Amino acid sequence: MGDMRAACPERRVHVIGGGMAGLACAVRLTANGVPVSLWEGAGQAGGRCRSFHDALLDRHIDNGNHLLLSGNRAVRDFLATIGAPDALRGPERASFPFLDLATAERWTVVPSAGIFPWWLFSRRTRIPGTNIRDYLAGARLAWAKPGDTIASLFDTGSALYKRFWAPLTIAVLNTDPKEAAAELLWPVIQETFGKGEAACRPRYAPDGLSTAFVDPALAWLEQKGAEVTLKRRLSGLVLEGDRVTALDFGAARIALGEGDSVVLALPPAGVAKLLPELALPDQYRAIVNVHYRLDHAPKGFVSPLGILGGTAEWLFVRGDVASVTVSAADALAEVGEPEIITRVWRDVAQALGLNPDRPPLIARVIKEKRATFAQTPGQVTKRPGAGTRWRNLALAGDWTNTGLPATIEGAMRSGEVAAEVLG
Ligand SMILES: Cc1cc2nc3c(=O)[nH]c(=O)nc-3n(C[C@H](O)[C@H](O)[C@H](O)COP(=O)(O)OP(=O)(O)OC[C@H]3O[C@@H](n4cnc5c(N)ncnc54)[C@H](O)[C@@H]3O)c2cc1C
Incomplete structure (x- = not known):
């Protein structure tokens, strides 16, 4: 059984998935004094909200630019709890600069x-x-x-x-x-x-998503005694009557004690594999991000710039890296990377006053084909609540029925609700 624990004598909550929902759930439970084990399948926590060193750009980047607003209550509470209240940055007064490429008009809301x-x-x-x-x-x-x-x-x-x-x-x-x-x-x-x-001041993670959200949360959880295990993928649940009685991690199995419970903070496809009887959202929409390494860091640029009338939608500049987000981008995600780099660069160049015909030689395209579930009326009716028919099993994730869109704020609220459901 390696480092796996046998059935626990105490009450313990196993949170499966270390994205924003799982982290928020683990933090809330830990803050309430509940012993927590957090299991993440990947080698790093953060899920769809993570940073990494990109060898091509030779820069630390995020999988995608993430924009938040100062009114995101759950995000604020989470950062305050983990001791990182100033992790996000943005203008002191709400302002949203825009550029319409078709007319070259610029304005700021x-x-x-x-x-x-x-x-x-x-x-x-x-x-x-x-x-x-x-x-x-x-x-x-x-x-x-x-x-x-x-x-x-x-x-x-x-x-x-x-x-x-x-x-x-x-x-x-x-x-x-x-x-x-x-x-x-x-x-x-x-x-x-x-x-x-x-409540509507734009906020973003100046040093990357992992630095803002993930690293301080993991450090706080470990300091408070929560167990965090990476590279451990849940492959099955043992369900008996109205309870989950064991967690199956492939090579190892954890038996659950009478007081133990489980939160599945996974994407809907992952939950559907474990619980095939549930009808869950099953359609997704892509987000494409393009990161360009510029010759120089542009001076005086205020991130983010909203861009209309082209392919690029939001432009962020961090140092000498210009990063563009294109959402609802299923069609663009099918286009080849060289074409995306050229096409998006024309918009970036117009925004920054650079040569539209000479895209930087170093550019990285990141296609997240399942960035969020498709937030259509039909898919929204499939969002489940946090509670399930198994009394010690709850669901969390940006796709569960929070009443909010699939965002960091929604994911964190879902984690809080799952923590409450399990009491
Ligand atoms: C490119 C991009 C841009 C975005 N932009 C914004 C934005 O600007 N603002 C905003 O608020 N939101 C944005 N979002 C949405 C935001 O990232 C998500 O809503 C949020 O990160 C979802 O968190 P989650 O915990 O629900 O899911 P996930 O992040 O998907 O977390 C699930 C976790 O479970 C793990 N896992 C999966 N299967 C298993 C298993 N069997 N066992 C153990 N672990 C498992 C995964 O590795 C993952 O870490 C964006 C998303 C993307 C992809």
């Missing part, structure tokens, strides 16, 4: 201080081409019914749709607005823009 959205009442501060009535139509989101898509609620020819609702939907739901479930966007608006400027 600067929500007004306080709760009341004064910025909507002046043409100078509104998004170019929009009028106040367009924004009032945003209230339709509050009454979105389960089958509604974002495109079905708005005038898709309006400037506000093209310059705000569509890019926001693609960024937050990773799903084309024509098929994206409208009910998932409203809670995000309520918790960020709806709470005023202080």
Whole structure:
């Protein structure tokens, strides 16, 4: 049985999966004084939110740029608990610079201080081409019914749709607005823009996702006595009656004591393999990231820049690496890497004032084909709650029914809920 423990005398929760959901769950349980074992199948924790050294770029990069907002309550709580409250960075005041490649217009959305959205009442501060009535139509989101898509609620020819609702939907739901479930966007608006400027400041991990989220969480868990094991993939659950009675890790099996329980914080396909009787979300959408190593670090660039009218959608610059995110990118993910590098570079070059015909020689494309589940009305109905019919088994993950989109905030909330379900 190697380093595996036999049935534990104490009450212990086994959290399977060390992504944002599993880490948040393990942290919450540990903070509540519950003994935890965290099992991660890969050689590093973080899941879809991780950093690594890229040999081609010879730089430390993230699998994908991740943008958060200051109103992300669970993220804030998590970072405060693990002793990393300042891990994320961003402007002191909320501001979102944009570039429309088709017209070369640039503007910055600067929500007004306080709760009341004064910025909507002046043409100078509104998004170019929009009028106040367009924004009032945003209230339709509050009454979105389960089958509604974002495109079905708005005038898709309006400037506000093209310059705000569509890019926001693609960024937050990773799903084309024509098929994206409208009910998932409203809670995000309520918790960020709806709470005023202080809740919608953009935040990102300046030194990478692992430095911000994963390393401090693992260090905190270990210091508090939680057991963390990497490279240990769960291959089966032994289910007897209304309980899980053992965990099967292939070469080894852990028997569970009467008080022990399990949280599966895995992607839906992983849970479906272990529990084939569950009907879970089974469609995904891709995100493509392109990282360019530039000759020089551009001066005065404010990350992130929203880009409209091209292939690139969000541009981040860290030192001499320019990184681009393209979401809902299933079609782009089928294109060859040299073509992606050339195509996306034209947009980056226009944004940074560089030569569009000479992409940097060193560039890395990362295609995450299963970046999130497809957040369509049909798939949303398949999101399960945290509880299961097995009394000591709970589910967590950005795809479970948090009422929120599949984001870091959603993943962390799911981890908190799973911890509560198991009490
Ligand atoms: C490119 C990209 C860009 C993104 N951009 C943003 C963004 O800007 N803002 C935002 O908020 N969110 C963003 N997201 C979404 C965010 O990353 C996810 O919502 C979040 O990381 C999901 O966490 P999770 O714990 O639910 O799942 P995962 O990260 O998938 O974690 C599951 C973990 O389980 C492990 N595992 C799998 N099978 C087993 C097994 N059998 N046994 C043990 N372990 C196993 C995996 O290795 C993994 O570590 C982005 C995602 C991607 C891919």
